Amino acid sequence: MVHRALFGSAERFFGMLIEHYAGAFPLWLAPEQAVIVPIADRNKPYAHEVAQNLRAAGLRIIVDEGENRMQSKIRHAEMQKIPYVLVVGRKEEQAKTIAVRSHKEGDLGPMTVEGFLELTRPDRLQGIPRPLSSIYIISSVNS
Secondary structure, three states: OOOOHHHHHHHHHHHHHHHHHOOOOOOOOOOOOEEEEEOOHHHHHHHHHHHHHHHHOOOOEEEOOOOOOHHHHHHHHHHOOOOEEEEEOHHHHHHOOEEEEEOOOEEEEEEOHHHHHHHHHHHHHHOOOOOHHHHOOOOOOOO
């Protein structure tokens, strides 16, 4: 019998990650980084426009187009521990903003898509691998 510890160690690693974060992964590690909740059906095109802009910036976004009420959609996203819930309605569409709710910090208020990208920039960059030369300063010793 051949024992493959490779898969077992990966499973244990992911189990430890899930346990450590209690399912509330940081933004860079979360499978879905934000969910966009349109208030009404007429706001769905704007929700998809916002999603397209955020996806172009590299975020993993879903648009909740379900038939549930807005509060139910927000509660569902909170239960799934999605880092950000972005609500769009008539007021947000007219102002070209999004109402942002953080899983950690609660309601952050309305902001532009660019403002949201700037807010999440440090968290998004945290998970991007950098070459070792940018982490460590390599100096030569002159004799």
